[in-house]
Amino acid sequence: MSARFGPLVQLTELGQSVWCDQLSREMIDSKKLVGLIADYGVTGLTTNPSIFQKALSCGDAYDLQIARSAHRGHTVKEIYEEIAASDVQAVADALRPIYESTQAADGYVSLEVSPELAHDAPASVEEARRLHAAVGRRNLMIKIPATVEGLDAIAALLGEGMNVNATLIFSLQRYRDVLAAFVKGLTTAHQRGHDLRSIASVASFFVSRVDTLVDTKLDEKIAQTTDPGERERLANLRGKAAIANARLAYAIWRQFAVSDTMLSLAALGARPQRLLWASTSTKNPAYGDVRYVEELIGRHTVNTMPLETLMAFADHGQVRGETLAGDPAEARRCIEAVERAGIRMEAVAAELESAGVELFAKAHAQLMRDLEHKVRQLRPVRALLRRTRPQAATPGPIFVGIGGDSGSGKTTITSAFYSLFGKERIATVCLDDYHSLDRKQRALVGLTALDPRANNFALMEEQIWALKRGQTIRKPIYNHANGCLEGPEDLTPREVVIVQGLHPFLIPGVRHAFDLKVWLDPERDLRYEWKIQRDVAKRGYNREQVVAELKAREPDVERFITPQRVYADMVIRFYRSDPAQDMGHLNVRITQRHTLPRLNFDRQLLRADAVRLSLDVADEDGQRADIIDIMGHIGPREAALVEDTIWAHIDGRHGNLLYVPPERLGTYESARHHRHSDPLALTQLILAHRILSAQKSILLRATDSQVTAAT
Numbered sequence: 001m002s003a004r005f006g007p008l009v010q011l012t013e014l015g016q017s018v019w020c021d022q023l024s025r026e027m028i029d030s031k032k033l034v035g036l037i038a039d040y041g042v043t044g045l046t047t048n049p050s051i052f053q054k055a056l057s058c059g060d061a062y063d064l065q066i067a068r069s070a071h072r073g074h075t076v077k078e079i080y081e082e083i084a085a086s087d088v089q090a091v092a093d094a095l096r097p098i099y100e101s102t103q104a105a106d107g108y109v110s111l112e113v114s115p116e117l118a119h120d121a122p123a124s125v126e127e128a129r130r131l132h133a134a135v136g137r138r139n140l141m142i143k144i145p146a147t148v149e150g151l152d153a154i155a156a157l158l159g160e161g162m163n164v165n166a167t168l169i170f171s172l173q174r175y176r177d178v179l180a181a182f183v184k185g186l187t188t189a190h191q192r193g194h195d196l197r198s199i200a201s202v203a204s205f206f207v208s209r210v211d212t213l214v215d216t217k218l219d220e221k222i223a224q225t226t227d228p229g230e231r232e233r234l235a236n237l238r239g240k241a242a243i244a245n246a247r248l249a250y251a252i253w254r255q256f257a258v259s260d261t262m263l264s265l266a267a268l269g270a271r272p273q274r275l276l277w278a279s280t281s282t283k284n285p286a287y288g289d290v291r292y293v294e295e296l297i298g299r300h301t302v303n304t305m306p307l308e309t310l311m312a313f314a315d316h317g318q319v320r321g322e323t324l325a326g327d328p329a330e331a332r333r334c335i336e337a338v339e340r341a342g343i344r345m346e347a348v349a350a351e352l353e354s355a356g357v358e359l360f361a362k363a364h365a366q367l368m369r370d371l372e373h374k375v376r377q378l379r380p381v382r383a384l385l386r387r388t389r390p391q392a393a394t395p396g397p398i399f400v401g402i403g404g405d406s407g408s409g410k411t412t413i414t415s416a417f418y419s420l421f422g423k424e425r426i427a428t429v430c431l432d433d434y435h436s437l438d439r440k441q442r443a444l445v446g447l448t449a450l451d452p453r454a455n456n457f458a459l460m461e462e463q464i465w466a467l468k469r470g471q472t473i474r475k476p477i478y479n480h481a482n483g484c485l486e487g488p489e490d491l492t493p494r495e496v497v498i499v500q501g502l503h504p505f506l507i508p509g510v511r512h513a514f515d516l517k518v519w520l521d522p523e524r525d526l527r528y529e530w531k532i533q534r535d536v537a538k539r540g541y542n543r544e545q546v547v548a549e550l551k552a553r554e555p556d557v558e559r560f561i562t563p564q565r566v567y568a569d570m571v572i573r574f575y576r577s578d579p580a581q582d583m584g585h586l587n588v589r590i591t592q593r594h595t596l597p598r599l600n601f602d603r604q605l606l607r608a609d610a611v612r613l614s615l616d617v618a619d620e621d622g623q624r625a626d627i628i629d630i631m632g633h634i635g636p637r638e639a640a641l642v643e644d645t646i647w648a649h650i651d652g653r654h655g656n657l658l659y660v661p662p663e664r665l666g667t668y669e670s671a672r673h674h675r676h677s678d679p680l681a682l683t684q685l686i687l688a689h690r691i692l693s694a695q696k697s698i699l700l701r702a703t704d705s706q707v708t709a710a711t
Contacts, residue, residue, distance in 0.1 A: 002517060005318035008041050008310070013175045014322055015299030017106050019044035021278070024055035024309045025062055035098035037502040040314060043098050045091050046110040046165070046204075046278070046304045048143070049364035050357030052084060056370050064372065065376040069512075076371045078508040079242060084111060085134045085509070089458065092137035104198055105271065106218045110165040111135065112143035118168075121152040128157050129559075133452035134507045136459075140202070141165040146174055149358040151181045158185025158201060160443075161194040161453065167204040167278065168356045170364040171349030175249050176589040178203050179256050182273045186265050193446025202302055205249050206279040207292045209352055210242035215284065217343050227707035237338055239287055243295045244334035245345065245663045250275060250298055251328040257300070276302040281309045290317045298324030326574040396470055397427070397493040398694055399513050401504035405450075406553075407531025409574065410500045412668050413520060416684040417498065417691075419664060420657045427494040429467070431501025434460040434476045439483025450502055450556035467493040468513050480539055496691060506560065516596075518687065519568035526586070537669075566621045570594045570684060570690065577632065583668070585632035588679040593625045597693070608642050628686075630679045636662075639678035646685050657688055 002286055008018050020042050027033045036042040056062055062083055069079040091109040099107030117124045128142040138338050142157055143165040154166050164185070166178045182201055190196055190381055215238050223233050256262055257272045266272075280292040280303055288294070290313045293303055297319065305313065335345060402410050417426055435442075435449060436456040447454045463473040470493055477487030505511040505519075522530070535541045541549075565571060571591040581587075592598075598615075612629040619625040630642075643662055666681025667674050 006314050007319050008314050010319040011293075011297060011303070012041050012043075014297055014319070015301075016297055017274075017302040018310070019046055019276070019302050019304035020307060020310055021046045021051070021280075021304040023047045023051055023087055024058070025087060026055075026059065028087060028094075029061065033094055034090065036310075037094060037098070040310065042310070043102075043106045044095065044108045044110075044302065044304070046143070046276075047084075047088070048112050048116060048167075049360050049367055053363045053367040053370065056083075056367060056374070060370055062625070063374065063378055066374050068457070069191075070375045070378065074508060074512055076368050076375065078512075079371055079375070080367060081131065081134060082508055083222060087133070088135050088140065089137060092135065092139050095139055101272055104139075104200060108139050108141045108163060108165075108200060108202075109137075110141040110143045110167075111164075112145075112167070112360075115145065115357055115364050118145040118147050118361070119149045121149045121156070124150065126158050128162065129160075129452065130401065130507065132162055133455075133457050134509065138198070138458040139163075141202070143167050143204075145353075145360075146178050146203070147353065147357065151177055154178065155181040155185040155188070158182065158199060159188030159192065161189050161192075161199055163200045165204055165276070166273075168360075169203055169205045169249075170210060170245075170352045171346050172245070172248055172252060173346060174349065174353075175203060175205060175252060179252075179273065183261055183265070186270050190265075190268055193297075193444070195445065196265065196268050200271065201273040202276040203273055204276045204278040204304075206352070206356070207242045207246050207277055207296065208279045208281060208283050209233075209356070210245055211239055211287075211346065211645075212283045213348055213352055214241040214338060214343060215239065217227050217348075218338075218341065221341060221343075233337075234341060237334070237341065239284065240334050241338050241345070241348075242292070242434075244331035247324060247331040248279060248335065250296075250301070250324045250330055251331075253300075261541070272300065274300055274302055276304055278304055281306045285697045294318055295319065295323050298322050300702070345631065374412065396468055397425045397495055397497045398515050398691060399464075399468060399497050399499060400516045400518065400691055400694070401511070401514035402498060402500040402518045402520065403435050403502065403504040403561075403564055403568070404522075405502065405527060405557050407527045407534060408520040408522055409530060410520055412516075412680070413684060413687065414500060415667070416500055416660070416665050416681075417496070419660045420656055420684075420688045421496055425495040426666055427467075427491060427497045429464070429475070429491065429499045429501075430478070431455075431460065431499065431503055432480070433476050434501075435478050435485065438478075438485050444701040448553045448556045450553055450560050451501070452506065452560060455503060457507055457510070460503075461507065464513045467491070467497055502561060503564070505564040511567055516570070516690055517568045518570045519565045521565060521571055521573045523573065525579075526574055526576070533669075544680055555614070566623075569593055570687070571619070572687075574679075580634060584675050584677045586677065586679060587632045588630045588683050590628040590630070590683060591619050591625045592628070593619065593623050596690070598626060607645075608634065608638040611642065629684055632679055634678050634682075636678065638683060642682055643685060646682075646689055649689065657674065657692065 011018055018041050020036055023045060065083060065086065066079055069082050088109050088111045092711065095107040095109060113124050113127045113131065124144055132140060132142055134261060141163040144153050144157065145168045146154065146166040154164050157164050169178060186196055186199065189194060189199060218234050218238055222231050225231055253275050260273055277292065277296045282289050282291060290309060293305065293313045295316060296303060300320065339345060397644050402414060404410055434456045435454060437447065437454045442449060442454055463475060466473050472490055472492045474488040474492045476485060477489055479486050485594065491573065505517060531550065532543055532546045535546045536543055573589045574586045575589065577587060610631040610633060614627040617627060640662060662681060664674060665684050666677045668677060668680060
């Protein structure tokens with residue numbers, strides 16, 4: 001049934017946005033979501049752990065994605081985030097025309113951080129950044145519970161330019177606190193150079209749950225009194241507290257919207273944070289099923305309704321004008337009467353907030369258990385995946401992810417692979433090509449290339465997996481010479497695909513594409529020196545410009561780049577024994593984590609005096625690993641001994657490398673001259689052997705199971 005000219009469109013005409021508080025894969029696949037937008041005027045959508053838990057428990061819509069994710073090695077949490085990101089991306093895309101036509105005023109979808117982090121602001125911020133990067137849509141709102149700790153997270157995320165839905169608000173004082181966090185966040189965002197016109201926020205003020213708890217307390221007091229007049233007075237208060245509480249919140253919003261603080265922000269382009277009425281389904285069947293919609297109509301607000309409430313209002317809702325616009329005095333008298341009855345509204349709000357966090361945390365925990373059960377249930381999924389990929393299993397290209405900060409030596413390390421494998425066997429992807437902003441745009445908005453918001457992770461993930469499936473992609477190009485976005489160009493996968501850049505392991509959707517994950521982590525002074533040398537010689541900067549950039553980007557290195565190291569199978573660190581050590585004689589530490597099988601020639605490396613071997617130790621990230629230290633003073637004879645040992649194990653069982661003389665490996669540029677480093681040459685050869693080992697494991701997995709090929 002179309003509601004295009006019914007009560008829902010009247011809400012829109014009165015300035016209230018209609019959002020839907022529900023999401024499932026079935027809604028997306030059946031085009032029900034499209035119908036809600038086109039026929040019912042829905043302009044936004046909200047989610048929470050309970051909604052995802054219910055969606056997952058119904059039917060098998062997510063089974064194929066769960067099976068594929070599990071066989072890529074995802075944890076249960078990562079599977080959930082991939083599912084949630086996929087659904088939210090689809091909703092964001094469906095709402096994109098609204099977002100654009102309203103100039104970012106509407107058309108949002110909300111995704112909540114784990115409710116288990118409701119009292120941990122730093123962890124909430126970190127998870128929000130990851131979810132924001134994983135979804136990669138401008139009309140995403142990150143949902144943060146407005147606990148005392150959550151207020152800091154709300155301000156921090158707004159300060160980074162993210163859209164925020166502050167949720168689980170029950171009290172008037174907490175709503176004032178949320179407005180203060182909104183002001184703090186937007187002030188910070190402006191100081192950092194963000195365009196305030198592109199930052200949106202809502203404050204989700206919960207309604208019906210207030211009546212549920214207040215009515216329960218009123219019933220207890222009614223049962224305790226024998227005075228008929230008192231019983232009648234208390235009974236007359238039932239079902240009134242929630243709407244009165246919400247109307248007083250709206251009065252606070254109206255005062256804030258014309259305050260000097262908000263007017264100053266508005267002069268900079270900011271929009272006021274909108275009030276969003278949440279929990280608008282009627283819990284008490286004695287009340288009308290749409291009363292929390294009919295009684296809370298007002299301009300510049302949002303009402304997010306469960307699908308049942310939305311359909312009920314479309315069918316028989318009554319629009320009596322702006323029911324929020326009246327004098328708030330009556331609402332104050334109602335709340336004062338409840339308080340005189342001995343029911344403190346702040347205490348009610350505190351109890352509801354605690355219960356709300358616990359309820360969502362339980363739903364989240366149940367969601368994880370349901371997912372874990374699904375993963376076990378779908379373990380024998382050959383028949384399921386065979387329906388989608390009936391052809392015989394064939395091994396795809398081997399994917400090697402090489403990450404590290406700018407100037408960490410990614411290009412130098414990989415340069416030898418073209419000689420060892422042959423150029424025709426290698427395809428290379430530079431993740432800089434997935435910048436979403438060019439150099440000038442990043443400068444205008446105050447972002448570094450390291451910030452996830454300056455990168456198109458959605459396209460990156462889509463194209464990486466297309467290559468993984470053996471498909472040719474139309475890849476964009478980032479021109480380092482002029483800082484412009486160009487292209488696209490065709491890229492066809494080959495036997496080995498090297499993917500290198502700043503963010504290969506930041507999001508699960510890209511991270512799990514790799515068969516071998518390598519992280520380059522030179523000591524900081526070396527990284528600085530290498531970046532200065534490269535950018536001055538090849539990218540047209542002067543030394544002062546590069547030094548200034550290094551200082552400006554270091555906070556983002558710590559926030560977005562360094563944390564990826566924990567996901568690597570191998571960590572390679574070049575370091576000095578003393579500051580005067582020559583570049584050609586740097587030490588190198590190769591950390592091989594136990595996500596990889598042990599090299600079968602490790603102990604033979606000890607025949608060289610300049611090689612140190614530590615087996616089964618804890619590395620700096622606390623992971624079990626084997627560590628090879630190759631000292632920079634290794635001589636040509638010892639280096640040749642180690643090289644011979646490695647070559648002796650490259651015998652065709654794992655695949656083939658082209659023999660390259662020692663002097664052609666380990667080359668690097670210094671002052672525009674090519675020089676040689678034995679530790680670098682040995683590192684490149686060990687890595688090449690690791691790539692072949694990873695290739696063999698792919699062949700074995702493909703032979704063992706069609707699941708690998710299908711994923």
